[in-house]
Amino acid sequence: MSTQSKMNETELIHQICNGNPQAFRYLVKQYERLVFHVAARLLNRQEDLEDVCQEVFIKVHQKLPEFRGDSKLSTWIATIAYRISVNHLKKRKHGVEIDDEEREFYHEDMITNEHPEQIVEKEELKKYIRKMVDRLPEQYKTVLSLYHLEELGYKEIVEITGLPEGTVKNYIFRARKMLKELIAKSELIKH
Numbered sequence: 682m683s684t685q686s687k688m689n690e691t692e693l694i695h696q697i698c699n700g701n702p703q704a705f706r707y708l709v710k711q712y713e714r715l716v717f718h719v720a721a722r723l724l725n726r727q728e729d730l731e732d733v734c735q736e737v738f739i740k741v742h743q744k745l746p747e748f749r750g751d752s753k754l755s756t757w758i759a760t761i762a763y764r765i766s767v768n769h770l771k772k773r774k775h776g777v778e779i780d781d782e783e784r785e786f787y788h789e790d791m792i793t794n795e796h797p798e799q800i801v802e803k804e805e806l807k808k809y810i811r812k813m814v815d816r817l818p819e820q821y822k823t824v825l826s827l828y829h830l831e832e833l834g835y836k837e838i839v840e841i842t843g844l845p846e847g848t849v850k851n852y853i854f855r856a857r858k859m860l861k862e863l864i865a866k867s868e869l870i871k872h
Contacts, residue, residue: 690754698746709738712758715831719762719841722826723770723819733769737762752840759833760841763823770819813863821856828853 696704713734720733740761748757814822827833827841838849 691750694745694748694754697742705742708741712741712755713738715755715759716762718826718831719759720766722823722830723763723766729769733762733766736769737765740765753837756833756837756840759827759831759837763841810860810864813860813867816863817856817859821852821859824849824852825856825860 693704693708697708716734716737717730720730720737724730724733737758741758744761748754752760814825817825824838824842824844827838828835833841835846835849838844839846842849844852
């Protein structure tokens, strides 16, 4: 698979469109984390998340011959993940929250040499912030997550969500402000 790891997007797409199952497995491996992050920011139930991620890659496989390369492949895939997640939400208006331990399991991707107490403090802070972000309205939570967690630029978020760039910037600004207010309120309640 070392030759495939050096494969560029165009060649990868060509291989998949010509029926190479290994090339598609490679694509899934490359983008499964991105798809999970986009879907997880919108969906609350673990079983929904698994179904949606699977549905995203089925759609990617079906639509790949139509990919023109106008955007990055990652942006195109994230757009599909976003739209399928939104459609799934519309079908299912209610949900149960994924608990922090489950979500943490999926976000486990760093090994550090930090002292265990530092790791625990960082994890507690991450859980706390994630909990606060989850309390934001959906549109704010999504753009904030795409911008900060996925480190996507405004143009990519515009492509993924279909929102105008001014709206994306406004949502990120408002989301940060709302997040600060939530944290401030939470701190006041603690004391």
